[in-house]
Amino acid sequence: MTVTDTPIDVTAPIEHTQLLIGGEFVDALDGKVFDTINPSTGEVITQVAEGSAADVDRAVAAAREAFENGPWARMKPNERAAAIWRLGDLLMADAAEMGRIETLDQGKPYAYAMGGDVPSAAGLFHYMSGFATKLEGSTIPISAPGNFHTYTRREALGVVGLIVPWNFPLTISAWKLAPALAAGNTVVLKPAEATPLSALRLGQLALEAGFPPGVFNVVNGYGSTVGQRLAEHPGVDKVSFTGSTATGRRILDAAKGNLKRVTLELGGKSANIIFPDADIEAAIAGSSAGIFYNAGQACAAASRLYVHDAVYDEVIAGMAEKAQQIKVGDGFDPTSEIGPVASKEHFERVSSYLEVGKGEGEVVTGGARIGERGYFIEPTIFAGAAADSRIIKEEIFGPVVVATRFTDTDEVLAQANDTRYGLASGVWTSNVATAHSVAARIQAGTVWVNSYGVFDPSMPFGGMKESGWGREMGHDVMHDYTDVKTVCVNIDG
Numbered sequence: 001m002t003v004t005d006t007p008i009d010v011t012a013p014i015e016h017t018q019l020l021i022g023g024e025f026v027d028a029l030d031g032k033v034f035d036t037i038n039p040s041t042g043e044v045i046t047q048v049a050e051g052s053a054a055d056v057d058r059a060v061a062a063a064r065e066a067f068e069n070g071p072w073a074r075m076k077p078n079e080r081a082a083a084i085w086r087l088g089d090l091l092m093a094d095a096a097e098m099g100r101i102e103t104l105d106q107g108k109p110y111a112y113a114m115g116g117d118v119p120s121a122a123g124l125f126h127y128m129s130g131f132a133t134k135l136e137g138s139t140i141p142i143s144a145p146g147n148f149h150t151y152t153r154r155e156a157l158g159v160v161g162l163i164v165p166w167n168f169p170l171t172i173s174a175w176k177l178a179p180a181l182a183a184g185n186t187v188v189l190k191p192a193e194a195t196p197l198s199a200l201r202l203g204q205l206a207l208e209a210g211f212p213p214g215v216f217n218v219v220n221g222y223g224s225t226v227g228q229r230l231a232e233h234p235g236v237d238k239v240s241f242t243g244s245t246a247t248g249r250r251i252l253d254a255a256k257g258n259l260k261r262v263t264l265e266l267g268g269k270s271a272n273i274i275f276p277d278a279d280i281e282a283a284i285a286g287s288s289a290g291i292f293y294n295a296g297q298a299c300a301a302a303s304r305l306y307v308h309d310a311v312y313d314e315v316i317a318g319m320a321e322k323a324q325q326i327k328v329g330d331g332f333d334p335t336s337e338i339g340p341v342a343s344k345e346h347f348e349r350v351s352s353y354l355e356v357g358k359g360e361g362e363v364v365t366g367g368a369r370i371g372e373r374g375y376f377i378e379p380t381i382f383a384g385a386a387a388d389s390r391i392i393k394e395e396i397f398g399p400v401v402v403a404t405r406f407t408d409t410d411e412v413l414a415q416a417n418d419t420r421y422g423l424a425s426g427v428w429t430s431n432v433a434t435a436h437s438v439a440a441r442i443q444a445g446t447v448w449v450n451s452y453g454v455f456d457p458s459m460p461f462g463g464m465k466e467s468g469w470g471r472e473m474g475h476d477v478m479h480d481y482t483d484v485k486t487v488c489v490n491i492d493g
């Protein structure tokens with residue numbers, strides 16, 4: 001299926017707007033609703049139930065019941081695996097509608113939502129389903145006096161709260177849901193209030209895939225109410241959060257009541273370094289995609305660009321040309337390559353950084369809003385900002401890159417690592433020694449060499465330093481959704 005042969009009725013009604021609790025779509029207890037907005041137009045798409053702390057309480061109760069007593073607790077690992085795999089299949093079959101919803105709510109081009117976000121989320125369910133049958137412990141030869149058979153079991157944690165942001169609403173939900181469910185947990189998912197619709201549709205697909213009631217709950221609402229209650233809830237065993245470092249700190253505070261496990265995938269200010277021996281054309285293309293993809297709303301966005309003096313002018317001219325060519329527009333316009341930023345609030349935040357940047361550096365290209373309707377921002381390149389300027393230090397989370405010239409490897413590594421963040425980075429070089437030595441010295445959870453933004457369900461992703469705790473994806477993620485139990489059996493006859 002391609003974008004062009006898929007008829008899209010952009011205005012078709014949205015099927016699921018309530019909360020999903022205990023296997024049923026229900027209104028919020030107090031009947032409240034809020035508007036969800038199309039960022040391409042600023043218009044209301046529909047109204048969505050606004051959950052409260054009391055709704056979180058009933059979702060957690062449903063998840064607890066499903067974990068302790070429901071059919072989920074008795075399902076064989078291969079049955080759990082089959083349900084998770086089926087959810088991936090159903091998602092692929094639903095790509096046209098799921099893509100429509102994601103584009104309406106988040107703003108990203110439909111081609112990317114349907115052809116990128118949906119298959120990538122489905123791939124997560126397919127990949128992670130296999131772990132359900134492979135959560136193994138080990139037998140341990142112990143040396144304590146006596147005779148013992150000692151082994152470990154890897155067990156689910158219980159009820160897991162998942163708090164996701166608005167930049168990749170479906171994909172980041174899948175990053176968390178797939179391993180949490182494969183491990184046998186039950187979940188309460190809180191989508192960002194700006195983008196609740198794809199999570200609700202995914203909840204419907206989960207029911208169709210055969211997840212018993214209460215295994216997969218969705219509570220829409222605000223971070224300060226629903227998110228906060230989920231993070232502090234004594235009946236939640238773990239919370240996995242993606243979002244800003246500031247909110248990550250609040251989650252930690254809230255989680256300390258019952259010392260719940262916490263995974264944090266937080267912000268970034270990722271350094272992307274172009275050495276003079278790089279394939280310059282590839283570096284220009286990769287670095288442009290690395291910052292402008294998804295209108296720069298990516299935690300791993302290549303937002304700090306360091307270019308060797310010998311190729312600086314060529315690279316910046318090439319990137320400026322690319323930035324000017326990018327078609328920014330409504331996600332349902334098939335020629336759009338990037339959409340708006342996801343909300344009015346975020347538009348104002350990014351716009352304020354454009355003004356800061358004009359004071360701190362020189363505008364190479366961009367720096368302004370596009371049009372009067374919707375939240376569109378020009379792909380922007382700043383240059384010449386001081387190392388301690390705000391546009392180099394702070395996460396902007398928009399289509400904005402700051403370029404800096406360097407001459408020496410030690411110097412550029414010191415600059416690259418001079419940040420509180422440590423999420424991702426890029427290195428462009430044709431020298432294999434430079435590639436590996438620089439990759440080893442960069443303080444970041446992921447280093448892409450001669451590429452940028454390559455993701456795969458098998459690749460662990462997460463942050464060093466203030467970019468977070470724990471990992472999403474890969475084998476490593478399963479440690480974050482399970483606990484180890486040691487069983488020591490006296491077998492002295």
Ligand code: NDP
Binds near residue numbers: 221251
């Ligand atoms: P937040 O970190 O506040 O939001 C992310 C999620 O956390 C949303 O679901 C939000 O809910 C929820 N949340 C907010 N407050 C709380 C709370 N007290 N307890 C529990 N959950 C909460 O990000 P913002 O939307 O405010 O964006 C601000 C900046 O954060 C961006 O400009 C960007 O720099 C960064 N960010 C980074 C992301 C990443 O992928 N690393 C993703 C998103 C943002 P709700 O939205 O409903 O209030």
